[in-house]
Amino acid sequence: MRKSNLLLNYVKLGEYNRNPFENTHTKDINLASKINCIIMDIVIKNLVKAYGAHRAVDDISFEVRTGEILGFLGPNGAGKTTTMKIITNFLSCDSGEVNIGGLSIHEDADEIKKSIGYLPENNPLYYDMPVIDYLEFCGALQHIPKEKIQQRVREMVGICGISKEKHKKIGELSKGYRQRVGLAQAMIHDPKILVLDEPTTGLDPNQIVEIRKLIRELGREKTVILSTHILPEVEATCDRIMIINKGKIVADGTAENLKKQSEGQEILHVKIEEGDSNSVFTALRSLSTIAMVDFYDRSQNKFELQSRPGCKSAKEVFNLCVQNKWIITELTPFEKKLEDIFRNLTIN
Numbered sequence: 115m116r117k118s119n120l121l122l123n124y125v126k127l128g129e130y131n132r133n134p135f136e137n138t139h140t141k142d143i144n145l146a147s148k149i150n151c152i153i154m155d156i157v158i159k160n161l162v163k164a165y166g167a168h169r170a171v172d173d174i175s176f177e178v179r180t181g182e183i184l185g186f187l188g189p190n191g192a193g194k195t196t197t198m199k200i201i202t203n204f205l206s207c208d209s210g211e212v213n214i215g216g217l218s219i220h221e222d223a224d225e226i227k228k229s230i231g232y233l234p235e236n237n238p239l240y241y242d243m244p245v246i247d248y249l250e251f252c253g254a255l256q257h258i259p260k261e262k263i264q265q266r267v268r269e270m271v272g273i274c275g276i277s278k279e280k281h282k283k284i285g286e287l288s289k290g291y292r293q294r295v296g297l298a299q300a301m302i303h304d305p306k307i308l309v310l311d312e313p314t315t316g317l318d319p320n321q322i323v324e325i326r327k328l329i330r331e332l333g334r335e336k337t338v339i340l341s342t343h344i345l346p347e348v349e350a351t352c353d354r355i356m357i358i359n360k361g362k363i364v365a366d367g368t369a370e371n372l373k374k375q376s377e378g379q380e381i382l383h384v385k386i387e388e389g390d391s392n393s394v395f396t397a398l399r400s401l402s403t404i405a406m407v408d409f410y411d412r413s414q415n416k417f418e419l420q421s422r423p424g425c426k427s428a429k430e431v432f433n434l435c436v437q438n439k440w441i442i443t444e445l446t447p448f449e450k451k452l453e454d455i456f457r458n459l460t461i462n
Contacts, residue, residue, distance in 0.1 A: 153179075153180045153215065154180050154214065154215045154229060154306040154307055154336075154337050155177060155178065155179050155180055155214075155215065155337070156177065156178040156201065156212070156213070156214050156307065156337060156339075157177050157211075157212070157213040157214075158174065158175055158176050158177070158197075158201070158210070158211070158212050158213075159175045159210055159211045159212075159213075160173050160174075160175055160209065160210040160211070161173070161174050161175070161197065161200065161207055161209075161210035161211075161212065162207060162208045162209045162210050163193075163196050163197075163200060163205070163207050163208055164208055169361045170191075170193045170196045170361055171193045171196050171197055171200070171207070171361050172193070172360070172361030172362050173210070173362075174193075174197070174358070174361070174362060174363050176356060176363060176366065178337055178339060179337070180306075180336075180337050181333060181334060181335065181336070181337065182333070182337060182338070182353050182354060183329065183330070183333040183338040183340060183351060183352045183353045183354070184338065184339045184340065184352060184353070184354050184355075184356060185340050185341075185342065185348035185351065185352030185354065185355045185356065186198070186339055186340065186341040186342075186356055186358065187341075187342070187343075187345070187348060187355060187356065187357045187358070187456060188357060188358040188359055188460065189359065189460050192358045192359050192360065192361070192460070193358050193360075193361040193362075194311075194341045194358055195235055195311055195341065197358070198232075198309050198311055198339065198341060200212060200219070201214075201219075201230075201309060201339070202227075202230050202232045202309050203219055203223045203226065203227055203230075204232070204234075214226050214229070214230075214307065215229065215306070228256075228257075228303070228305075229305050229306045229307055230305050230306075230307045230308075230309060231300035231301050231302075231303065231305035231307070231308045231309070232300055232308075232309045232311075233296050233297055233299075233300040233308075233309070233310045233311060233313055234296075234311050235311040235312050235315075235341075237292060237293060237295075237296035238296075239284045239292055239295060239296060240284060241283065241284050241285030242283060242284075242285060243283065243284055244280075244281060244282065244283050244284070245271075245276060245279060245280045245281070245282060245283075245284060245287070245295055246267060246271075246280050246281065248284060248295065248299070249267045249270060249271070249295070249298055249299060249302060250263055250264070250267055252299040252302050253266055253267060253302050253303065256302060256303035257303075258302070258303055266302055266303075266304070267302070270298035270299075270301060270302055271298065273298070273301070273328065274294040274295070274297050274298040274301075274328075275294060275321075275324060276291060276294050276295060276298065279291050288316075289315075289316035290316045290317045290318060290321050292316070293313070293314070293315060293316050293317060294317075294321075294325075297310070297313060297325070297328075301332075305336070306336055306337065307336060307337045307338075307339075308329075308332060308336055308337070308338045308339070309338075309339045310329070310338065310339070310340045310341065311341045312341060312342055312343070313325060313329070313340065313342070314326075314342065314344065314347060322344075322347070326347065326350055326351045329351050330351060333353070340352060345451075345452045345453050345456060346452075348369070348452070349369045349452055352369075353368070354366070354367065354368055355367065355368065355369055355372060355452075357455075357456060357459050357460065359459060359460045364459045364460070365455070365459055369452055372452070372455055373452070373455065380420070380421035380425070380426055380427065380447065381418065381419070381420050381421075381447070381448040382418070382419040382421070382427060382428065382431070382445060382446065382447055382448065383410065383416065383417075383418055383419075383444065383445075383446045383447075383448055384398075384416070384417045384418075384419055384431060384442065384444060384445050384446075385414060385415060385416045385417075385442070385443045385444035385445075386415050386417070386435060386440050386441070386442050386443075387415060387440065387441040387442075387443055388439065388440050388441045389415065389438060389440040391409075391412055391415050394415060394417070394440065395407060395409070395417065397434055397438065398417060398419060398431070398434070401427065401430045401431070401434065402422075402430070403421050403422055403425040403426065403427040403430050404419055404420070404421060404422070404427055404430075405420050405421060405422045405423075406419070406420040407419055407420075416444070418448070419431070428445055428447075431445060432445070
């Protein structure tokens with residue numbers, strides 16, 4: 115019963131606190147026209163949601179542009195799911211504003227819901243229903259014209275790769291296929307915005323690649339917010355990455371920009387042969403561009419070098435080896451991965 119109420123509450127549309135003398139038909143037409151014509155940007159300002167003394171979302175502001183795929187990252191309890199639930203009107207905020215396509219969630223929540231497809235973290239499916247029946251049911255709840263429902267169901271079955279399983283009951287499906295059914299219901303009404311909370315949970319590697327490709331294609335014409343713990347998935351799928359920790363945004367940008375911002379001083383891994391390790395160590399420390407030298411494998415004459423701010427040291431290290439007739443067999447810039455950046459921003 116709780117699942118049923120949740121789903122029905124989300125898709126129940128067109129209920130307004132109306133003045134009895136207001137022309138309701140005109141208002142509905144104006145809103146529908148507005149949301150169909152305006153670019154579906156999401157604008158969030160000073161959003162706050164607290165549970166007692168704990169602020170799950172702590173005064174955050176950001177924007178998501180139409181056609182942009184935003185990767186929403188954060189450790190468990192960081193505020194990702196709470197933010198996504200507020201955007202989709204599953205949850206009310208304590209303060210702040212969410213505007214979608216120029217409409218406010220406080221004033222036009224029902225109209226906004228028509229333009230959002232939501233795949234929650236815990237996929238709310240009816241296990242006793244066959245896949246086809248369930249998708250037709252979702253289509254009807256989303257007010258798709260009756261004569262178009264079967265066509266939309268066929269499209270979703272093909273897009274989400276569930277053709278072979280479409281006549282089974284949902285409870286008979288594997289976790290990966292149930293996730294696909296959840297994605298199909300989120301897209302059944304062709305929403306302009308997709309909010310996907312852990313969309314590849316339970317999928318095998320081949321299915322993950324297919325879903326990534328699908329999300330990329332959808333992102334060409336829709337606004338997509340994607341939450342995941344799989345960092346390579348974010349790099350492969352998203353145009354932009356936002357990291358949230360303890361209810362606050364701690365990073366926002368492309369994967370490349372985040373890496374550049376965290377790079378700081380150059381770090382090189384070097385292996386030098388034909389030289390005594392202590393002599394090589396001392397010589398490296400004497401270079402004007404080097405701030406720090408350390409062994410990371412003394413038995414193989416492997417060193418980690420940190421350049422001074424704004425300096426590059428590869429040329430100086432190479433010349434040093436030539437002068438001393440040492441053989442340099444490794445000189446590798448150390449690049450921070452997204453995992454390193456994520457840990458640095460959220461570990462404390």
